[in-house]
Amino acid sequence: MNTINYGRQTVDESDIKAVLDTLTSDYLTQGPQVSLFEQSITKTCSSQHAIAFNSATSALHCACLALDLKPGDTLWTTPITFVASANCARYCGAEVDFVDIDPDTYNLCPSALLKKIQEAEKKGALPKIIVVVHLCGQPCDMKKISKIATAYNIKVIEDASHALGARYQNHPIGDCKYSDITIFSFHPVKIITSAEGGMATTNQIELAKKMRLAASHGITRSSEEMIGKHEEPWFYEQISLGYNYRMSDIHAALGNSQLKRLSSFINERQRIADTYNTELSTLPIKLPLIEPDCLSAYHLYVIRVDKQTRMALYEHLKNNGVLTNVHYIPVHLQPYYKKLGFKKGDYPNAEKYYEEALTLPIYPSLTKEQLNTVIQLIKQVL
Numbered sequence: 001m002n003t004i005n006y007g008r009q010t011v012d013e014s015d016i017k018a019v020l021d022t023l024t025s026d027y028l029t030q031g032p033q034v035s036l037f038e039q040s041i042t043k044t045c046s047s048q049h050a051i052a053f054n055s056a057t058s059a060l061h062c063a064c065l066a067l068d069l070k071p072g073d074t075l076w077t078t079p080i081t082f083v084a085s086a087n088c089a090r091y092c093g094a095e096v097d098f099v100d101i102d103p104d105t106y107n108l109c110p111s112a113l114l115k116k117i118q119e120a121e122k123k124g125a126l127p128k129i130i131v132v133v134h135l136c137g138q139p140c141d142m143k144k145i146s147k148i149a150t151a152y153n154i155k156v157i158e159d160a161s162h163a164l165g166a167r168y169q170n171h172p173i174g175d176c177k178y179s180d181i182t183i184f185s186f187h188p189v190k191i192i193t194s195a196e197g198g199m200a201t202t203n204q205i206e207l208a209k210k211m212r213l214a215a216s217h218g219i220t221r222s223s224e225e226m227i228g229k230h231e232e233p234w235f236y237e238q239i240s241l242g243y244n245y246r247m248s249d250i251h252a253a254l255g256n257s258q259l260k261r262l263s264s265f266i267n268e269r270q271r272i273a274d275t276y277n278t279e280l281s282t283l284p285i286k287l288p289l290i291e292p293d294c295l296s297a298y299h300l301y302v303i304r305v306d307k308q309t310r311m312a313l314y315e316h317l318k319n320n321g322v323l324t325n326v327h328y329i330p331v332h333l334q335p336y337y338k339k340l341g342f343k344k345g346d347y348p349n350a351e352k353y354y355e356e357a358l359t360l361p362i363y364p365s366l367t368k369e370q371l372n373t374v375i376q377l378i379k380q381v382l
């Protein structure tokens with residue numbers, strides 16, 4: 001029995017050739033594929049700059065560093081996300097706090113944000129950064145969020161790990177129209193893959209420079225950035241403490257090859273979502289709500305059912321070779337964050353969502369037959 005996962009990569013002959021060509025080229029890392037990938041992402045996203053990383057997690061870390069997040073500062077994010085959206089603050093020694101989700105879109109709720117900010121202002125405890133997450137590939141209400149953040153001088157990072165190719169009010173996610181920095185992930189289950197990899201986009205040259213520096217040991221070869229004057233043509237300076245967070249050319253070759261198929265990947269995901277929307281519409285299931293001004297990249301297709309039905313569905317699908325999943329266990333309920341003082345009951349919308357959510361299979365190479373199998377199995381339970 002072939003198992004069907006909730007998500008998987010779609011790799012074809014052209015991807016394999018691209019990787020093999022790079023393996024026999026002069027550069028396995030720090031070569032032409034990485035710069036090409038960065039340029040292609042700026043085109044796809046209509047951003048001024050793009051910086052490649054070895055993961056979205058390291059990109060998030062460097063984004064926080066570039067925005068000067070330090071011990072004593074606080075970063076706010078949503079509890080319904082992958083832990084990396086919150087952990088990036090902890091890497092910088094900063095505190096994390098959460099804003100509850102909207103019960104219909106499951107994204108960070110702008111009115112909950114405003115309320116929390118007004119309370120924080122009274123206590124003199126405003127966050128330095130808000131990380132919003134375009135959950136499942138559906139853009140957050142960026143206009144509202146940016147308006148609030150700007151009014152309180154708070155920086156915004158878009159964690160768009162799910163949302164390459166998504167559009168908000170007909171703008172591509174990644175153009176940073178309503179944020180300082182946007183982050184993408186190229187992990188195999190995401191919209192396109194470089195096996196492991198991430199990217200940061202921004203329109204602010206200073207942030208781009210800082211992120212690039214942090215991704216490569218804090219080392220610069222640009223004479224403008226160097227502290228001293230050096231005759232030696234080979235000279236480089238380490239001007240801050242950075243990391244080795246670089247993407248390799250082998251990974252970038254795969255990313256470049258995949259990026260060419262972005263719009264067909266999104267179309268395939270849309271087709272699968274449309275089929276679920278139609279086929280499941282008469283069942284007692286809450287289907288994804290997509291706002292009219294959003295085009296979702298449909299990284300995930302999440303349905304909601306009552307708690308008991310969720311377990312029955314999960315088990316029945318699993319017993320028949322369909323591995324669904326739940327995205328996500330609320331971050332504040334992870335033992336690491338509970339030790340920091342968070343507890344059950346802190347974010348009721350997020351916790352209710354978690355009790356009822358189930359992620360169905362959605363990826364470009366999911367066949368019509370496989371999709372039909374999943375739908376029939378769901379109908380058997382409901």
Ligand SMILES: *Cc1c(COP(=O)(O)O)cnc(C)c1O
Pocket residue numbers: 054055056057058081082084085133159161162184185186187196197198
């Ligand atoms: C996948 C994911 C990440 C981390 O991506 P990596 O490239 O694996 O580091 C961060 N945030 C969200 C929302 C994700 O889904």
